[in-house]
Amino acid sequence: MGRVLAAVVKIVIASLMAGAVLSALNISAAEILSEIGLTPEAVFAMLRTGAEWAIPNLVLGSLVIVPIWLVTMLLRPPRN
Template sequence: MTGVVLAKLNLSADQILNELGLTPEQVMDWLTRGVVWAVPNIVLGSMVIVPVWLVVFLFRPPRG
């Protein structure tokens, strides 16, 4: 969908990045830094949430 809209407006990703004063390398660097920051936080959160969910699931009364 985005590609169709950009084609209709006669825009390219390079043009948009140039208007914003960015390079593709800067965008990839920001994405990489974002992933490097997010992954440890996601893993830490899952190390807390998954065991709590498992305990609640195991001690829940049976249905029916």
């Protein structure tokens, strides 16, 4: 868990640094999106579409995976 948290902190720090540099160069997210032919609304629509696909699949998969994981944890021999 510590490695994941350390990775998240590194990503946050790198993102803040990149954002500060881009802000100093007067470059905004809207300008970058318009350069690649997207709008903020289109990005949010893609995120919403992705979430609408992912959430039901996550729930369905967890209905299979969680019970299997629970049984394997219960049947595992005890550690020292």
